[in-house]
Amino acid sequence: MKRKKSENSNPLHNEYDLIIIGAGPAGLIAAIESNVNNVRIIVIEQKFKPAMKLRITGKGNCNITNDAGVEEFIENFGRNGKFLRQSFNKFFNEDLISYFNELGVDFELERGGRYYPKSGKAETIVNSLLQRLDDLNIEIVTNFKAENIIVRKSGEFEIRLSDKERPDGDLQSSLTLKTERILLATGGRSYPGTGSDGSGFVLAEGLGHTIVPIIPALVPLKGKGNIPEELNGLSIRNCRVKVFSGDKKVDDQFGEMEFRDNEIAGPVILSMSKDIVKKIKKDERIFLSIDLKPSLDYKKLDNRILREIKDKKNKNCADILKTLLPGKAINLFLTLTGIDGSKNPGQLTSEERRNLNNLLKGLRIPIKGSASISKALVTSGGVSLGEIDQVTMGSKIIKGLYFAGEIMDIDGETGGFNLQAAFSTGWVAGRSLKDSIKKQGE
Numbered sequence: 544m545k546r547k548k549s550e551n552s553n554p555l556h557n558e559y560d561l562i563i564i565g566a567g568p569a570g571l572i573a574a575i576e577s578n579v580n581n582v583r584i585i586v587i588e589q590k591f592k593p594a595m596k597l598r599i600t601g602k603g604n605c606n607i608t609n610d611a612g613v614e615e616f617i618e619n620f621g622r623n624g625k626f627l628r629q630s631f632n633k634f635f636n637e638d639l640i641s642y643f644n645e646l647g648v649d650f651e652l653e654r655g656g657r658y659y660p661k662s663g664k665a666e667t668i669v670n671s672l673l674q675r676l677d678d679l680n681i682e683i684v685t686n687f688k689a690e691n692i693i694v695r696k697s698g699e700f701e702i703r704l705s706d707k708e709r710p711d712g713d714l715q716s717s718l719t720l721k722t723e724r725i726l727l728a729t730g731g732r733s734y735p736g737t738g739s740d741g742s743g744f745v746l747a748e749g750l751g752h753t754i755v756p757i758i759p760a761l762v763p764l765k766g767k768g769n770i771p772e773e774l775n776g777l778s779i780r781n782c783r784v785k786v787f788s789g790d791k792k793v794d795d796q797f798g799e800m801e802f803r804d805n806e807i808a809g810p811v812i813l814s815m816s817k818d819i820v821k822k823i824k825k826d827e828r829i830f831l832s833i834d835l836k837p838s839l840d841y842k843k844l845d846n847r848i849l850r851e852i853k854d855k856k857n858k859n860c861a862d863i864l865k866t867l868l869p870g871k872a873i874n875l876f877l878t879l880t881g882i883d884g885s886k887n888p889g890q891l892t893s894e895e896r897r898n899l900n901n902l903l904k905g906l907r908i909p910i911k912g913s914a915s916i917s918k919a920l921v922t923s924g925g926v927s928l929g930e931i932d933q934v935t936m937g938s939k940i941i942k943g944l945y946f947a948g949e950i951m952d953i954d955g956e957t958g959g960f961n962l963q964a965a966f967s968t969g970w971v972a973g974r975s976l977k978d979s980i981k982k983q984g985e
């Protein structure tokens with residue numbers, strides 16, 4: 544959608560019935576749902592295009608939601624999940640699918656209950672929302688950043704915007720809008736290049752809200768030592784990853800992981816990452832123990848190794864490892880077990896066999912931290928939920944202020960949960976704002 548702008552004047556009026564800050568999924572659905580005839584609603588977006596993050600979701604395919612039930616959804620958001628119950632009761636996964644069906648988007652249900660648009664493109668979702676906003680004549684102005692919000696004694700908000708197309712210091716580069724209602728839908732702080740740069744937290748804090756400290760969630764981990772580097776590029780489909788804090792096992796999950804950018808990533812790692820980050824912040828010593836043969840116990844694995852030794856008696860030890868491990872891992876395993884890859888399998892000592900078995904069942908990687916929040920899929924922390932009415936998404940502190948989406952202290956697992964939360968809370972905020980606008984008109 545083009546910014547409506549002429550050379551010497553800005554495209555904006557001075558007063559609005561509702562100003563929505565952030566044109567992500569939460570802000571866009573809220574704009575549609577708050578619409579009432581003849582009221583002035585505007586969406587302010589700091590990037591040059593709306594919904595930059597939504598466009599890259601699900602590797603550009605957009606895993607929009609999941610077919611799980613409400614309870615499973617809530618569980619996937621951890622301790623704060625119950626805040627979402629009211630929103631999910633009003634607008635849940637089937638509602639979201641029907642909503643987009645009506646906007647002309649069809650979906651496919653894939654592995655893990657994940658819904659994706661049939662087109663395979665996140666752009667289809669974005670375009671359908673933008674088309675609907677256009678049909679309703681709701682304006683989105685891009686390249687304007689909300690810098691500051693103050694509340695007048697009258698209860699009216701004044702929002703100062705900076706014009707990102709103009710150089711700093713230009714007298715025209717900031718302007719002030721007035722409104723009685725604001726929705727902050729500015730997202731979190733991950734992938735700041737998409738516009739979610741954390742500035743929404745500053746705005747909310749300036750208005751008196753508490754911000755639960757921000758940490759990365761669904762984020763790759765950084766290991767100590769050379770293992771992540773040695774295994775770079777390797778994906779492991781079925782493995783069991785145990786997390787230890789000192790001697791104590793604190794997590795244990797089965798799934799897929801990968802080594803990339805010299806970091807440890809993949810679904811199973813991302814899912815455990817938030818708790819690991821928290822523990823490292825508390826100076827706990829964390830290491831992963833990766834079971835590369837989760838379907839075989841020690842005895843069965845030993846029998847398997849013995850069988851390989853028998854079958855390959857004319858080959859060398861590296862050839863035995865090739866039958867047990869992906870090619871990328873062989874050199875590392877030879878080094879860590881001290882096995883000479885060129886020797887005959889018959890020369891493998893029982894101690895070397897035990898070392899190999901132990902390593903296959905528990906490759907140990909000490910963890911020193913995570914990648915930065917800019918590489919996290921979501922932000923954990925945000926506007927404290929105790930200060931938001933879970934029925935309306937309205938602030939309990941300031942009348943006329945609403946929140947939706949990732950700016951709030953909610954973050955879920957991968958699988959379409961986060962987008963559903965953004966759409967559900969955006970929908971609820973939009974409907975509440977519509978009621979508020981209608982009431983004023985009565």
Ligand SMILES: Cc1cc2nc3c(=O)[nH]c(=O)nc-3n(C[C@H](O)[C@H](O)[C@H](O)COP(=O)(O)OP(=O)(O)OC[C@H]3O[C@@H](n4cnc5c(N)ncnc54)[C@H](O)[C@@H]3O)c2cc1C
Binds near residue numbers: 589600729920963
């Ligand atoms: C790479 C990646 C892939 C993902 N894939 C999936 C997936 O497949 N499924 C899933 O469920 N979730 C996925 N997520 C998570 C999901 O994208 C987010 O949870 C969701 O986009 C949050 O929506 P939102 O509307 O709250 O915020 P955002 O989508 O972050 O939108 C906020 C908007 O506000 C604007 N903004 C911020 N501050 C200001 C300001 N001061 N002034 C003006 N504008 C401002 C930003 O530019 C941005 O456009 C993914 C995330 C990433 C990073």
